[in-house]
Amino acid sequence: MKHSLTSRLAILSDAAKYDASCSSSGAGKRDSAASKGLGSTSNGICHAYTPDGRCISLLKILLTNFCIYDCAYCINRSSSNVQRARFTADEVVWLTLEFYRRNYIEGLFLSSGIIRSSDDTMGQMVRVARELRLTHGFRGYIHLKTIPNASPALLAEAGLYADRLSINVEMPTESGLAAYAPQKHASEIRHSMGEMRTHIDAGKEKTLSGKKAPRFAPGGQSTQMIVGADAASDRDILGSSSSLYTGYRLRRVYYSAFSPIPDASSLLPVKAPPLLREHRLYQADWLFRFYGFQFAEITADRPDGMLDLELDPKLAWALANRALFPVDLNRASKEMLLRVPGLGVRSVTAILAARRHRHLRLEDLAKLNISLRKIKPFLYTTGWSPTRLADRQDLRSLFVPPPQQLSLL
Secondary structure: OOOOHHHHHHHHHHHHHHOOOOEOOOOOOOOHHHHOOEOOOOOOEEOEEOOOOOEEOEEEEEOEOOOOOOOOOOOOOOOOOOOOOEOOHHHHHHHHHHHHHOOOOOEEEEEOOOOOOHHHHHHHHHHHHHHHHHHOOEOOEEEEEOOOOOOHHHHHHHHHHOOEEEOOOEOOOHHHHHHHOOOOOHHHHHHHHHHHHHHHHHHOOEOOOOOEOOOOOOOOEEEEEEEOOOOOOHHHHHHHHHHHHHHHOOOEEEEEEOOOOOOOOOOOOOOOOOHHHHHHHHHHHHHHHHOOOOHHHHOOOOOOOOOOOOOOHHHHHHHHOHHHOOEEOOOOOHHHHOOOOOOOHHHHHHHHHHOOOOOOOHHHHHHOOOOHHHHHHHEEEOOEOOHHHHOOOOHHHHOOOOOOOOOOO
């Protein structure tokens, strides 16, 4: 039975929802007026709010959900009994342009199952991006999910048209990938990441002639790993993230809580992990990228290697390292203030600016719109010393959310 374009769009957009590595942050803005092209690049996450409060939309679809691979965790694996559909490259180009002209989207996120071969599939995805850019002058955001084992030449061409590239490591550990996706190899995935990093770095440098190198994926590259499908601890997951950030300069690592799928392999758990675990991993990731933490120290005091689900990682770390607190509000370094629970990057910036002009007291923080409840045990200043509060054995209980009665209905 041949599906209509509308039904294929429903199938392939639904199949794409499992890919979380969809963010347009970091790409440079294209000026469609200057180039007489269609669209313009905006920064943000597909169908979500950007850090500055704007919301953008991307057409997020698969080229096809047919796949020759049989990854145990994937709803679109070759042995899965799901409804299959496929777009041609020309249809994806047409859909993107029509959705943009109707002001439904600002760009495209394109992924795919693997058909025939990695190169064949990647070649079709590159064709979509090339047609949009060169034939139709499309200036909107394009994110291509690259295919494992695709040739370096195709990866190199993809970066000329895409704002961001991503390739999913899938599982947190090499042993997990070997067990759940034996047709994929961690070494090959990382090799592709290394190729993309080389091209991205080269695109930022000037050539020997003094001219800029050809633009290459200015939004960088990202990846996604599945959480809770195997026995990997949060320490294992964050350790893998650390090597990806430092070794390949990834813009983002996305964490996707495993969701049970129909006709699942006996290797997989029958129950999904708590969504709060995914949230805590994102919080820990944020501490690494913006607060100066190392991943290893975040879980150092957790014997099982798992993040505390009751407390955010920064607060849990502070409670485990009470000897470092309280700190002097007016003399503590920026690095130490960033480790105070309740203080964010903007709050610390405001404190550093304000204390150049005056001696800060606790009430001054309230004027800076900083909530005092969480920070009071970890700071001292004139008129405030948290000695008794900081030494309380039940300090943790002040921050743990109260138990809630579950609904019986």
